[in-house]
Amino acid sequence: MIEGIFVDGLVFSLMVIGILISYRILDFADLTCDGSVATGAAVATMAIVAGFPIFVALLLAFCSGVLAGMITAAIHNKLKIPGLLAGILTMTMLYSINLRILGNKANVPLLRVETLYSKLPQALSFLPSEWASLVGTLLVVLFVKVLIDIFFRTDLGVSMGAMGGNEQMVISQGINPDILKLMGIGLSNGLIALSGGLLAQYQGFADANLGQGMVVQGLAAIMIGEFLFSSNRISLLTLRAILGAIIYKALMFFGRKYGYLVNITPNDFKLLTGILVIASLFIAQTRSAASSAGAKKKAIARSLAKHTGKEEEHA
């Protein structure tokens, strides 16, 4: 049971890292996610059903996500429309494309085929099967996390972070921001699709409706993570995203398990997730307001102390 939450959270965490890249690092409100996670699931599922090795299937899922993200970025760059609208366009178009990939079926099961989660217990047979899944997923997530951490330490990665903070600065350094966006949003959606590819294997099917509300869930996880500790180091940002994803899934698990006690059903989860995001934003805002009010008070006290000190000197 507890292993299940962790596997679920870890699979989800790749998507959260993807959303972290678009929303937090590039400052690009990207809604492609709702489509690209299902694209990743569909591509991985169809590739596995067609007999491709699992690694290849996941790679294809990643590439399909990169392509989806690049389409969003290209629409935004060329037509100069807000990223939000570009993302909605791609997401909507992807819904039809995903159905095509799934052979015009809304749901394709992964029955009687080898998936990552049927192979892991065999490969790690010394562990109970649930734990084997957990260790395998953890290794995949750590591998991706380390690669992402390294990438955002490179000159290219640093300039992407700079663009998120100040696009004019990147232009002034002779870098074409359009290309950075193409690569950054591509990478972000690649990870999201990879997460979808793993999810399809974990739950045993791909679904065209898989992506609905995923962005909000991802944001909720990011915000939960941000309550844990504050930092601007990339390795800690990704760690925070992973922890936030696991905590979010744990919350959902307990909601499903004990929610009936307060008459909550899984149908309410989207509403609750939205409320969770709003509450997180509210708390974050109150917190920063409180800390700036505190700083103000201190400053006033300091200046008063200085004043009275001077007056005493005069006297």
Add this chain to the structure above:
Amino acid sequence: MLDLQNITKVFYPGTVNEKMALDNINLHVNKGDVICVVGSNGSGKSTLFNLISGTYPVTNGKIVFDGNDVTASPEYKRAMTIGRIFQDPTKGTAANMSIEDNMITAETKGMKGLRISLNNEKRELFKGMLESIGLQDRLKDNVGLLSGGQRQALTLLMTVMSRPKMLLLDEHTAALDPRNAQIVMDLTERFIKEYALTALMVTHNMQFAINFGNRLIMMDEGTIILDVAGEEKSNLTVEELVRLFRNLRNKTFDNDEGLLTKT
């Protein structure tokens, strides 16, 4: 070095808001020129800078930089050789990143690769450079923590470290308090001398414009109405400049006194 030929810029052409911001400007900037640009609000100084750096396209005319026609070249390409500093100190640096990350982005211009250039050797180098602006111990601090003056000084340092051929300074000390403005200005002067930079600087301070640099341009209503250099410039006084403006435009500064301060 820079040649502006018949540059015209019209904003919102064909609408009720149509505005001729620059009216057939011709300007030749020689290598090594340090030019002060004065003029009241709305005279076209900022538009001129925006056209040179490529923020907006020209409506008509041709821009030649270093022998190449750059009229159609995008802003990020021109930024390879033209360094620009804005009035707003937040525009030149990324607040969400550390000083060292900002500097590594500025060290070499152009698209970056997958190398990790920031190492201890680079940190030492940056430390040495930061000494001139007193930030040598704050490499790891977020730029957002710095004051406006410190940020502008850092922007200046970052702009000159990639050795641009030309510097565009758009009232880059106007948003700072007098003490910090002086520090940034001294630094500007030092860098211009040290790297023998060609520079254009917008200022509202006429006395300063007379003292600084080798050439002075006065703009009004989208045209260059005065262009003096060398001895003629250094013999100018503020009163003389105001008189010249009156004679040339047959109008007074009126309400612009606040903008064109004497001191």
